[in-house]
Amino acid sequence: MASETRSGATRDYTLTVVDDYALLSALAADAVSETLAQTPGAALTLPTGDTPLGMYSELVRRIDAGELDFSQAQFFCLDDYLGSTPEDEASLTRWLKTVFLDPARVPEANVHYVPTAAEDPVAAAAGYDREIAHFGGLELAVVGLGPNGHIGFNEPGSGPDDPTRIVDLQPATRAQSAAYWDGKADIPAQAMTIGLGTILQAKRIVLIVSGEGKAEIVHASLEGPETTDVPGSFLRRAGDRLEVILDQGAASKLEM
Numbered sequence: 445m446a447s448e449t450r451s452g453a454t455r456d457y458t459l460t461v462v463d464d465y466a467l468l469s470a471l472a473a474d475a476v477s478e479t480l481a482q483t484p485g486a487a488l489t490l491p492t493g494d495t496p497l498g499m500y501s502e503l504v505r506r507i508d509a510g511e512l513d514f515s516q517a518q519f520f521c522l523d524d525y526l527g528s529t530p531e532d533e534a535s536l537t538r539w540l541k542t543v544f545l546d547p548a549r550v551p552e553a554n555v556h557y558v559p560t561a562a563e564d565p566v567a568a569a570a571g572y573d574r575e576i577a578h579f580g581g582l583e584l585a586v587v588g589l590g591p592n593g594h595i596g597f598n599e600p601g602s603g604p605d606d607p608t609r610i611v612d613l614q615p616a617t618r619a620q621s622a623a624y625w626d627g628k629a630d631i632p633a634q635a636m637t638i639g640l641g642t643i644l645q646a647k648r649i650v651l652i653v654s655g656e657g658k659a660e661i662v663h664a665s666l667e668g669p670e671t672t673d674v675p676g677s678f679l680r681r682a683g684d685r686l687e688v689i690l691d692q693g694a695a696s697k698l699e700m
């Protein structure tokens with residue numbers, strides 16, 4: 445396994461390009477371990493999707509081995525479909541429970557679900573940001589990158605000051621989401637996501653991206669202009685609080 449940390453004259457953030465997915469997953473897990481070693485009760489958010497699966501297996505392994513204590517962490521789910529509950533098969537919260545929260549035995553009291561089924565979801569979304577603030581703000585946000593540049597479900601059109609809120613999902617995003625359930629799930633047209641503005645306030649932000657299929661959107665996010673067309677392009681505003689971890693495929697269209 446090998447990794448290369450690239451330095452760039454115009455770059456404040458850290459860019460690490462790894463040779464394989466196992467190392468990407470281990471480095472992302474290291475960010476979680478370091479955060480909780482420093483601040484056991486830290487508020488953090490981790491993403492859903494294919495990319496973080498390796499990170500979650502590694503975190504569960506570390507917890508089982510007694511190398512990582514997750515018992516005090518405040519886990520804030522990143523995003524979910526509007527109206528969905530953890531009982532719905534196609535719910536990202538349910539996905540998270542299956543993949544991580546249950547195997548890692550994260551105490552239920554420390555898990556904060558995106559209030560997608562609240563009676564007044566607009567007010568509840570604002571309340572979710574207040575809850576994050578109550579726990580001191582996000583100590584760590586690990587995020588992936590959607591094929592259209594979305595972060596969480598901050599779809600194109602999202603800006604760097606956006607709070608946690610309800611968003612419309614693009615047809616391509618709904619199709620991408622349905623693929624997590626073999627294309628059989630009926631994905632709602634709207635979702636609730638932690639806002640890009642809330643994510644950008646995190647003390648440490650780790651972006652993980654894998655595969656050549658994302659190379660173009662990685663290039664647009666890291667080397668293109670800041671634009672609401674590519675929400676990932678705003679992550680650079682975090683400066684040295686941002687760490688980008690890519691595999692060779694995802695990094696293959698970067699110019700430096």
Ligand code: GLP
Nearest residue numbers: 491492493494495588589590596
């Ligand atoms: C999903 C999630 C995001 C995730 C992204 C990339 O729709 N809402 O949080 O980071 O899209 O997913 P993947 O890792 O499967 O490519």
